[in-house]
Amino acid sequence: MLLIQNSAIADALNSSEWVFPIAECFHIAAFAWSIGLIALVDYRLFGFGVQHSKPSEVARATAPWTLLGLAVVLLSGPVLFLSDVRMYLHNPSFRFKMYALAIAILFNYTIHRKVALSDSSSAGVRVTVGAVSLLLWISVVFGGLFIAFD
Amino acid sequence: MLLSFAQWIQATALFTALRGSADVYPVVMALHMVGISLFGGMILMTDMRLLGWAMRKRSISDVVDQFRVPKRWGLLLTVTCGVLMAGSKAEEYYYNSFFRTKLILLAAVIVFELVFYRSVYAHPAALDRTPGIPGTAKTAAVLSLLLWIAIACCGRGIGYIEPPLDKIHAEIHAAKAAALAALHTPSTPEGRVR
16 A cells, blocks of 8 residues: 555656656755754854854854755655655665764754753863764765765 | 867866766765755855845844855865866766856856955945845845856756767767666666766
């Protein structure tokens, strides 16, 4: 039943040659948007660039827009996925990406958020958290791109 | 003239090696995407602030000045990886209409910077002092958004165009034909994404 449903959805998605590329463009624009804003908080934690604002100010100013970006990413992603479920499920890079994404989102809304919002964390903690966050999101991007090369 | 330049540049040792490397090429492409994330997100946010749509609690100069340095590093990463990819497949891309459009749009970005850099981006503190956001700044923001979105879409489009095998050098022809035959499973994302 699930397979029949999935292939019906896949047929609908594949019936137009424009659905996949358009969903892809939204996906790319939205991940650039949200990861770019998370990176801005990371940069503030490293002390690279965004020096006139406190980490908590950067985190608060970007949070709603990051969430909006992530929402578009999480809506457009499944459109891409449903166009060819079986291929994605068997694709090691896709699996890697999903684990990395889950960890990155979890990290972003727990430890990363807590450290960014408390302006009193030590420099060591800030740099570590910023670096882990940036590396997690970069690994998500790598996972996504390598889907096409597996 | 352009075609012989494209053939010459992709025949250089660096680009020949890059084209032949199954490991390095995807990494360069992934780093291009990472650069887009670091750079594109901040462009988008700067322009949204200039339009008065986002981060309105922060002054324009605060947003524009603080994003400047990270934005430049992101641009540097994106452009470096972009040049590496373009150079290694220059002949094929010479025929690619998305690639051609993208180059024209990138030239338009240079014109855009010449027109708006001084009046908007170089002295954002002046924009904080005016009662509303000046029309020049809003025009710049809209044009910037449109240009970069179009550039990103064209960039993605490049990968959807099959190389014109009949026009490309014989040795590349053979290699591509073999690769395409291996990839030729219609309507799977591998077939469409290269």
